[in-house]
Amino acid sequence: MGDSIPPRPETASERPFVTIVSGLPRSGTSLMMNMLESGGMPVLVDNIRVPDVDNPRGYYEYEPVKSLKRDSSWVAASRGMAVKMVYLLIYDLPPGVDYRVLLMQRNLDEVLASQKAMLERLGKPARVDDARMAALFRNHLVKFADWVKERTNFRILDVDYNALVTDPEPIVDGIGRFLGGGLDLAAMARVVEPGLYRNRST
Numbered sequence: 001m002g003d004s005i006p007p008r009p010e011t012a013s014e015r016p017f018v019t020i021v022s023g024l025p026r027s028g029t030s031l032m033m034n035m036l037e038s039g040g041m042p043v044l045v046d047n048i049r050v051p052d053v054d055n056p057r058g059y060y061e062y063e064p065v066k067s068l069k070r071d072s073s074w075v076a077a078s079r080g081m082a083v084k085m086v087y088l089l090i091y092d093l094p095p096g097v098d099y100r101v102l103l104m105q106r107n108l109d110e111v112l113a114s115q116k117a118m119l120e121r122l123g124k125p126a127r128v129d130d131a132r133m134a135a136l137f138r139n140h141l142v143k144f145a146d147w148v149k150e151r152t153n154f155r156i157l158d159v160d161y162n163a164l165v166t167d168p169e170p171i172v173d174g175i176g177r178f179l180g181g182g183l184d185l186a187a188m189a190r191v192v193e194p195g196l197y198r199n200r201s202t
Contacts, residue, residue: 015041015180018075018097019082021060022090023104024137026111028161029084032102033060035172035191036082039183044083060084068092087144098153100179106161108134168192 019041021032034057037043049059064074065085069092076097093099112130148154157178164171168189176185 014182015080016098017080017100018078019179020090020093020099020101021082021084021104022087022101023161024106024108024111024141025086027104027106028159028164029104030058030060031161031164031191032104032159033082033084034058035175035188036183038191039176039185039188041179041183042081044078044081065089088140090144091147095153099155101148101154101156102175102178103156103158104161105158108137110162111137165192 019036021029021036023029033043033045037060043060044062045058045060046063047058048063049061062083064071065083066089068075068085068089072092072094075094079097087103090099090101112133148156155178157175159171159175169185172185172189175188176183
């Protein structure tokens with residue numbers, strides 16, 4: 001239980017909440033974690049999943065996130081830090097902690113194309129067709145929006161991935177305000193490389 005609690009950097013005391021980076025798979029969550037790290041926010045990662053062609057800068061994952069329902073002991077100790085998780089796992093976050101969620105929003109056709117390309121590179125077939133998967137994602141996101149608006153310990157900022165990769169400065173400025181300031185916004189914006197924006201919708 002306790003061995004999964006991360007070290008708490010002194011700078012974390014400046015933000016008495018846990019920053020959650022979330023969204024659909026392939027919606028830009030790893031990019032956002034990279035940006036927060038570059039901006040000076042401590043990030044909760046273990047680097048077990050190594051960078052590859054799909055995420056050349058790394059996945060920014062933390063293995064205990066996958067077991068959140070069974071062991072959430074590390075969450076309260078993560079105030080002031082950022083952690084990435086698929087939006088479905090947010091339901092398992094413990095009460096009594098304040099959260100600020102950067103919810104990545106990306107064109108759904110691009111999300112599906114990116115997922116399909118990654119599965120093909122891994123030699124794994126898609127489990128359902130695009131139309132069914134799109135309907136499933138939309139339904140999940142509506143339910144999540146309804147659930148989270150009833151939780152006073154959550155604040156949500158929708159981050160438009162497509163706008164971020166084409167004109168990062170105004171998006172980054174809004175993120176900085178949402179997270180209480182103190183981040184290097186210029187460094188965050190420099191992380192965005194349009195060349196890594198693949199699977200664009202036409």
